Amino acid sequence: MTRDRAVTRQKWLTAATIGWNTVEGVVAIAAGVAAGSVSLIGFGLDSGVEVSAALILTWRLAQERRTGCKQDADKRAQHLIAVSFAALALYVGVESVRDLILVDQPEESLLGIFIAALSLMVMPSLARFKRRLAPLIGSKAVEAEATQTMLCALMSGGLLIGLGANAALGWWWADPLAGLFIASLAGYETVSVWRADSLEDTCCG
Helix, strand or coil: CCHHHHHHHHHHHHHHHHHHHHHHHHHHHHHHHHHCCHHHHHHHHHHHHHHHHHHHHHHHHHHHHHHCCCHHHHHHHHHHHHHHHHHHHHHHHHHHHHHHHHCCCCCCCHHHHHHHHHHHHHHHHHHHHHHHHHHHHCCHHHHHHHHHHHHHHHHHHHHHHHHHHHHHHCCCCHHHHHHHHHHHHHHHHHHHHHCCCCCCCCCCC
16 A cells, blocks of 8 residues: 555544544533543543544645655654643543542443443554554554544443443442543553654655
């Protein structure tokens, strides 16, 4: 595959990411608020982070089309994605701890279980497609966004366990624990993405 075709495919994947996560985020946050579920709200906010990362990546590719390959643009995109991870980790971590301390018990959410299971089926494939394109494009920002999509899949699994345990067994504490799991993954990726090595000039070489 040529690099131009890889960039075109990445644009379509980015558009699909924006569309999917916009719907997923709205539904998850609404269901989370209704059920009082910090993990479900956090999952919905992660979908918002996914959308922001995709928009950042769209900006990065637009920079390249206008002015040619620029590593500084790629690095800024990479850092903005890392900041979005940090904001998610901070909010969900604080809210999860608060719920555990205050024994704030969420209601069960069948809609949340459904959206988590659906995401667990879709996100891994989307992440694999993105990761295959990253070396062809020569973009650490594309790689970072692929990592973020895979993180969303892992979060879906943790969310599904937490919501399922609460609904089936009445284990209310499984929900904030799932929230802490989401926060810890987001915190790890904050450091990982921020410290990633600078790109070699692959796209202009």
